[in-house]
Amino acid sequence: MKRENTLRTFASVLLGxxxxxxxxxxxxVAGAAAAGIAGTYVYTEGRLESVEDAPLAEVHAAALxxxxxLGFTLKRESQDAFNSIVVARRADDSEVNIALEKKSDSTTxxxxxxxxxxxxxxxxxxxxxxxxxxxx
Numbered sequence: 001m002k003r004e005n006t007l008r009t010f011a012s013v014l015l016g017x018x019x020x021x022x023x024x025x026x027x028x029v030a031g032a033a034a035a036g037i038a039g040t041y042v043y044t045e046g047r048l049e050s051v052e053d054a055p056l057a058e059v060h061a062a063a064l065x066x067x068x069x070l071g072f073t074l075k076r077e078s079q080d081a082f083n084s085i086v087v088a089r090r091a092d093d094s095e096v097n098i099a100l101e102k103k104s105d106s107t108t109x110x111x112x113x114x115x116x117x118x119x120x121x122x123x124x125x126x127x128x129x130x131x132x133x134x135x136x
Contacts (some may be wrong), residue, residue: 041127046118050110050127056102059110060084063098066129072096084110094119098126 041050052059059081063086067074072088075095079085084100094115101109110130114122 023069026076041120041124043118043123045122046113048110048112048118048120048123048127051109052110052131052134053106054108055106056082056084056100056108057109058134059100059130060086062130063110064134065133066126067096067098069129069133081102090114090122094121096126098130133136 041048043049047127054062057079060077063084064074064077067086067088072090075089076088077084077086079100082102086098086100088096088098090096090134099111099114101111103109108125112123112126114126
C-alpha cells in the first residue's frame with residue numbers, strides 16, 4: 001500500500017512538471033520507467049525500456065510468445081533467477097534483443113533493441129505484444 005501511494009505521488013509530481021515544462025517529457029517518462037511505474041516506457045538511443053508488473057518468468061514466457069506471434073525466428077533464449085535474454089531475427093535479417101531483469105518478485109525491467117540502431121515502431125509493437133500476452 002505504501003509503495004502504491006508513493007508511486008501515485010511520484011506520478012502526480014511528474015504530471016505537474018510535464019504541464020510546466022513540455023520539453024521535459026522524455027526525461028519524465030524515463031523517470032517514471034526508472035521509478036517502476038508500470039505502463040510507462042522510454043525509447044532512447046535505439047533502445048526501449050519499461051518496467052512491467054509481473055514476475056521475470058511470466059515476462060520471459062510473454063516475450064517468447066511475442067516473438068512467435070510476430071513471426072520472428074528465435075535464435076536463442078536463456079533465463080536464470082535474475083535475468084533473461086531472448087534473441088530473434090526478423091525477415092529482414094535484423095536482430096531483436098529482449099533483455100529482462102528481475103527488479104522484485106513481482107516487477108521486471110524490459111529492454112528491447114531492434115537492429116543496430118534501433119526501430120521504435122517495431123520495439124513498441126514487441127512491448128505491446130508482451131503486455132497483451134501478460135494479460136493472458
